[in-house]
Amino acid sequence: MTAGGDDARVRAHVFVSGRVQGVTYRATTRREAIERAVDGWVRNLDDGRVEAVFEGPESAVEEILEYCHEGPTRARVDGVTVEHESPEGITGFEIRR
Template identity: 65%
Template sequence: MNESDANESETEDDRVRAHVFVSGRVQGVYYRASTREAAEERDVDGWVRNLDDGRVEAVFEGSEDAVEALVEWCHTGSSAAVVEDVDVTYEEPQGESGFRVRW
């Protein structure tokens, strides 16, 4: 294994995955698009979508620091959002690539 292979495997080992549910006034307030922008700024992969019960669901994968920063961002969200709760579960990374808004 050469040095670049070692660095690549360390990067994969350092990835974390957070599965997040955000409740409050988080639909119709640009929350998903703002989440995508915040994720792209932090180089976090994953997705975000609205749920029928009024919550927003998201998955974030990336470095621990970047994912934690994005989870913290979720407590505020877009400027028009009123976040009441953020429920986070950590899971094994699934190899998300890029960040998208799901429908």
């Protein structure tokens, strides 16, 4: 967060490993992102990981990244890799196939 409480817009590209497919990880991540006014997308990868991109105020993106380390109740998160990138102006949040 920047001085004065104003959040700069940031982008985080995330890869989550563990038991994260077939446990509502994408749907709950979308819900959590929307509740925080974070834009982006989430999808399953063929190797069993989940990939997501989050764009929004720094504090909100940090909150959704914290959520990614836990996920929904049935998930088991073994690792989260985060790459910070320049925001691209994404609007809305979607589950990609």
